[in-house]
Amino acid sequence: MPSNQHAVIFGAGNVGRGFLGQLFSESGYEVTFVDVDEPLIAALNDRRAYTIRLVDNDGTEEVSISPVQAYHSSQSEAIAAALARASLAATAVGVRALPHIAPLVAGGIALRAGGEAGAYPPNLNIIICENMQHAAATFQRMVTHLLPSSAQGYAEEHIGFVDTVIARMVPPPTPEMRQQDRSLIAVEPYKHLPVDRYGFSGPIPEIVGMEANDNIGAYVELKLYMHNCGHAMLAYLGALRGHTYGYEALEDPAIRPLLEAALAESKAGLVAAHGMEPAALQELISDILRRFGNRALGDTVFRLGRDPLRKLGPEDRLVGAARLVERAGVTPAALSWGIAAATCFDDEGDPLAVKLQQRIAAEGLDRVLADVSSIAPHEPLAALVRERAAKLRQGSWP
Numbered sequence: 001m002p003s004n005q006h007a008v009i010f011g012a013g014n015v016g017r018g019f020l021g022q023l024f025s026e027s028g029y030e031v032t033f034v035d036v037d038e039p040l041i042a043a044l045n046d047r048r049a050y051t052i053r054l055v056d057n058d059g060t061e062e063v064s065i066s067p068v069q070a071y072h073s074s075q076s077e078a079i080a081a082a083l084a085r086a087s088l089a090a091t092a093v094g095v096r097a098l099p100h101i102a103p104l105v106a107g108g109i110a111l112r113a114g115g116e117a118g119a120y121p122p123n124l125n126i127i128i129c130e131n132m133q134h135a136a137a138t139f140q141r142m143v144t145h146l147l148p149s150s151a152q153g154y155a156e157e158h159i160g161f162v163d164t165v166i167a168r169m170v171p172p173p174t175p176e177m178r179q180q181d182r183s184l185i186a187v188e189p190y191k192h193l194p195v196d197r198y199g200f201s202g203p204i205p206e207i208v209g210m211e212a213n214d215n216i217g218a219y220v221e222l223k224l225y226m227h228n229c230g231h232a233m234l235a236y237l238g239a240l241r242g243h244t245y246g247y248e249a250l251e252d253p254a255i256r257p258l259l260e261a262a263l264a265e266s267k268a269g270l271v272a273a274h275g276m277e278p279a280a281l282q283e284l285i286s287d288i289l290r291r292f293g294n295r296a297l298g299d300t301v302f303r304l305g306r307d308p309l310r311k312l313g314p315e316d317r318l319v320g321a322a323r324l325v326e327r328a329g330v331t332p333a334a335l336s337w338g339i340a341a342a343t344c345f346d347d348e349g350d351p352l353a354v355k356l357q358q359r360i361a362a363e364g365l366d367r368v369l370a371d372v373s374s375i376a377p378h379e380p381l382a383a384l385v386r387e388r389a390a391k392l393r394q395g396s397w398p
Helices: 014-026 038-047 076-085 095-113 135-146 149-158 175-180 216-240 246-250 256-274 278-292 301-305 319-327 335-342 351-363 365-373 380-393
Strands: 005-010 029-035 050-056 059-065 068-072 088-091 124-128 159-163 185-187 193-196 210-213
Touching (some): 005 014, 005 076, 014 029, 014 059, 014 088, 014 185, 038 068, 068 076, 076 095, 095 124, 095 135, 095 149, 124 135, 135 159, 149 159, 193 216, 216 246, 216 278, 216 319, 246 278, 246 301, 256 319, 335 380, 351 365
Parallel strands (some): 005 029, 029 068, 050 185, 088 124, 124 159, 193 210
């Protein structure tokens, strides 16, 4: 296990604090967080530790994570120094925030490149924990563009940008939890981190729960078209049925069959595309459904469904799964119900859901599907979604 090794995590939220911090700390790393939440930063620095509450239907366990410290993202010099002495880093800030942290990462790499030989660890590997395809390559381009020419050769040889798949469920802390302890976070016990073997520079570090994989692209699709797809089905169908929590939607006899049918369609697509074992995928589906039923986690339909404009993207969890299924020669009959339900998501607490409904009202469903999801009006998938959306808006279910 590493001794006195350092890791930097950009983002002290659900994934950064609720997952990566635990794995890195349990692997022997001192963890530095970078965030913009000043009360959270103060709490982390005051205790040099924080608590993770592992919750499931069988009970609760609290785990203390230490030693940790935190910097505000405005502390660029301190962040560069932390990156210079680190051998491991990660981003968990959300796709839209990546351009804002790229200069901070570039600053740390430039400092390393200008140091004397042996002054810093030989390699820095950055695990990119963002919910997008090709996230590591995208972020690497952002950072490389900002590096001085004198540091680019160093970065190519000594800095790794690593794709991964995050599947631990971590809902936002409740107001009661924040009042009790600003740094407290509740998570499910699931602890598995598949990563791209070929993204690392130098030896792959030994991290608790981390598994280096030869085909991370298949894992990305597996997670997106099983786990994320299932959550989207629960969210959008559950919202229409008036549910607050994902587990309530899971228990709804009108929703459960559609969810299971959608996952069966995704399974057929993954088997055809990647040669995955059907029996292993069925075991995964059973485990996903069990985890979705975690009442203690309190995961809301709103959290699972927010930002429908992104989640209706052509390669995202619902439409991407439907396209995978179509390529396998299967009709996405159940998945199209999920897509249709997403077009009905109108929670006023989500500005992007409101924007989606405004666009549908002004432009029509066909035009929005074509623009947002790349589903042309003449396609069979468009016909299925139109039919199902009309029924759902009238309160009719299959």
